[in-house]
Amino acid sequence: MFKKSLILLALAFVSACGANEVADQPWRTLDLNNTVLLTLLHGKVVIELAPQFSPKHVEQFSALVKKSFYDGAKFYRVIDGFVAQAGPKDGSSKDKSVPILAIEGQFTTAKNWSFAPVQNDDLFAATTGFKDGFALARDNSDSAWLTHCPGTLAMARGNEADSASSHFYFVIGQAPRYLDKIMTIFGRVVYGMQHIQAIQRTSVIAGEKAVDSRMHTPIVSMKLMTDVPVNERLLIEVENTESANFSEKLVKRRARSHEFFYKKPPSVLDVCQVPVNSRLVKLQG
Numbered sequence: 001m002f003k004k005s006l007i008l009l010a011l012a013f014v015s016a017c018g019a020n021e022v023a024d025q026p027w028r029t030l031d032l033n034n035t036v037l038l039t040l041l042h043g044k045v046v047i048e049l050a051p052q053f054s055p056k057h058v059e060q061f062s063a064l065v066k067k068s069f070y071d072g073a074k075f076y077r078v079i080d081g082f083v084a085q086a087g088p089k090d091g092s093s094k095d096k097s098v099p100i101l102a103i104e105g106q107f108t109t110a111k112n113w114s115f116a117p118v119q120n121d122d123l124f125a126a127t128t129g130f131k132d133g134f135a136l137a138r139d140n141s142d143s144a145w146l147t148h149c150p151g152t153l154a155m156a157r158g159n160e161a162d163s164a165s166s167h168f169y170f171v172i173g174q175a176p177r178y179l180d181k182i183m184t185i186f187g188r189v190v191y192g193m194q195h196i197q198a199i200q201r202t203s204v205i206a207g208e209k210a211v212d213s214r215m216h217t218p219i220v221s222m223k224l225m226t227d228v229p230v231n232e233r234l235l236i237e238v239e240n241t242e243s244a245n246f247s248e249k250l251v252k253r254r255a256r257s258h259e260f261f262y263k264k265p266p267s268v269l270d271v272c273q274v275p276v277n278s279r280l281v282k283l284q285g
Helices: 002-017 055-066 193-197 244-255
Strands: 027-029 035-040 043-049 074-078 083-087 116-120 127-131 134-138 143-146 152-155 168-171 184-191 219-224 234-239 278-283
Touching: 043 055, 043 193, 043 234, 055 184, 055 219, 116 244, 184 193, 184 234, 184 278
Parallel strands: none
Antiparallel strands: 027 234, 035 043, 035 219, 043 184, 074 083, 083 168, 116 127, 127 134, 134 143, 152 168, 152 184, 234 278
């Protein structure tokens, strides 16, 4: 009965999208105004921002990026299997000048709000799914939130809920879903995740020599894609999670019908284990 209800939910999503031309397109092009090019010493990373879910954080982060605020900053808190956190040196006058943000951990959805459903009765939520390429969760009311899947970008903060400003982190390990709703996710990596994973770890095991801060991975530059010279832009397309193709992909992934699965796993699907594929359309120049 559980499996049937999920399939019916997915089919209902496909039907609802059928009237929308967007659903006929399996891929969508990123909005360059909400795309960031992060350059590290060892490679380039493309980030899609989420102003539709976390508008104030995206606005402030984008403004800081345009000012080259992060250029030269380092990833100073990098824990294997957890997060890679970066920002200007704590206590710097540069950092103190940044306004404090109110948390945007949850948002309210309209009654007719649609998304691509993945799982009912998730360990952390009543329902999980995708909207505009972002993994999210919902409760049984009209409240929803983005989830801490690998590759997500969120703003760091202190103990107080409304204490974020400029320091940020990428999820680089198992999904720390216990951080959902109490942190603000405002973007995700769509290209170059291998370079995020290659960032120098700063946390060591007991008894091991501490990592010298001079070894911490620096940010060479961070720019909005619209500010990148045309011949240096990375143009990315991502899977359209509003499409019928993606909804069908979810059904197939849950069923695990490939002959490799000679023993079938339970018919459940973790939203953080569903890849939203991307592709490099054109490296200009």
